[in-house]
Amino acid sequence: MTNSRALQGVRVLDLTRVLAGPFCGQILGDLGADVTKIERPGAGDDGRMYGFSALKDSEGNPTRESAFYLTANRNKKSLTCNLSKPEGQELIRKLVAEYDVLIENYKVGNLARYGLDYESLKAINPRLIYCSITGYGQTGPMAPKPGYDGLFQATGGMMAVTGIPAGQPGAGPLKAGPSLVDVFTGHNAALAILGALNQRHSTGLGQYIDVALLDCSVAMVSHIMQDYLVSGNPPPRLGNGGNGGGPADLINCSDGIIYITAGTDEHWRLLTELMERPDLFSDPRFDTNPKRGTNRNELVAIINQWSMAWKGADLLEALDKIGLPAARYNELPDVWEDVQVQHRKLKVTVPHPLAGEVTMLASPLAYMSGSPMDYTAPPTIGQHTDEILGSQLGMSEDEIAELKAKGII
Structure with missing residues (x-):
């Protein structure tokens, strides 16, 4: 058995920013692809300024590496490039000739103005797989509109089935805390790219992929939406209740909260006996x-x-003995005290050029037996610009310095 990475040898140009697109690129990087993140000189990915917290450098000073940015950009290299300038556009074209995949999440039509749309780049590299991630897709009356996660939690149906049930205090829709539509879209985009890479083995050709947050937001309502399609009746909001068998809900103990799922009649019988x-x-x-x-x-x-x-720990032990699924409720600090979370090594600490080291969420793809997981920290803005232009495009130090002086990189 070899210890090669699953996508070793695949090169990806990641022209995305914020979350859905970068998450897609990160998944490919986790699988071993060589991912080059393209960022605006000076400004970088918009996501670098998002969220509540920023990484501190080795002297305790805040940096521009926001926690939001760190969550979706590991296992990448960063190259700065001004796409609005002809020289920057030409750099992308030169790279495209050597790359397998391009991911972008610009507004519909924006990259066509620069000659960086799929049809233009396909002429350079017919094997290119080009994935566009937008809010509403490439066609339709709303295609030109920008889109963000919360909009699609509202539009796609998730909020309609998430929140406090009718008749209870505060009843109404609620947005999920994490940006789940972004994350789900990033996963779907990565899956589509993997499918296109596999198909290319037989056709020798790349293809264009159109992924929309709207499409993903509707799809992720999943079995609840399917219930509506079958019955014609919108299911009620269940609060913390389960969507399948029950009772399934948060249960109060004398010292905290646990969650139980008595999902079958047999589970229910066992619970009534307890x-x-x-x-x-x-x-x-x-x-x-x-x-x-x-x-x-x-x-x-x-x-x-x-x-x-009951005390929570005692009740969990009793439920475990009778084979009834249950779990303790964790605040975020408690998650990292969970023995199974610790066993699965769900956070990793890696070297970072500014902070010395950074602790990040681990990849859930880490347990592929033939593809060991490696981690590199999310890059600083333009960290690898000289390296990539020199090693991949064969540019001299003087040529790179001239591009920097012109504000191209």
Whole structure:
């Protein structure tokens, strides 16, 4: 068995910024592709200024490496290039001739103005796989509009089924905390690129990929949206309730909260025995999954009245003994105290040119037996410009210095 990376030898030009596009590029980098991130000279990726926190350098001073940027740009190199200038456009064309994949998330038509659209670059490299990530797609009445995650959580249906149930205080839709549409879109774009790379083995040709946050936002409502398509009835918001069998919900203990999922009739029977309430199993309000869903508020109140006599750890142990799925509720600091999270090594610390080192979320792709995971820190702006132009395009130090003087790189 060799220890090569899954995408070793694949070169990717990442012309994206913020989250969905960079996340796509990061996945390809995690799999071993050689990813070159193209950034604006001086400014860089807009995502460098997003979020609440920024990495501090080795002397404790804040840097321009925001936590938001760090989450989607590991395993890449950064090359600065001013795409609005002819010289910058020509650099991209020269690189495209040597690359396999280009990812971009500019507004529809913007790169065509620079001669960097798919049709123009396909003429240079017919094997190029060109992936455009936009809010609304390349066609249709809303195609020119910009798009961000929250818009599509609202538009695509996620907020319609997320939030506090009707009839309860504060009832109404809620946005999910993380930018889930962005992340889901990044994953889908990476999957499409992998499919195109595989097809290229037989055709010898690249292709154009049009990925939209709108499309992904509708698709990610998944089984709940499918329920609507089948029944014609919009499912209610369930708050913290599960979308399948139940009872499934947050349950209060004397010292905290846990989550239980009694997803089958057998799970429900086991729970009623633990509660010493076997009568509930045959209670006509709760004797089928649909009934337990319809009467979930009443049922969860009964369970909470019982669970408040337990400490969370004791109840989790008791539920584990009878084979009923349950988990403790974690605040963010608690996540990293979880023994399974620690065992799976879900955070990694790597060297960083400004901070000395940086701790990041690990890749969930780390456990591929034939493709060991390596990590490099997200690059600083233009960190690899000289290296890439010199080694890949054969430019001299004087040529690179002249481009810098002109503001091209």
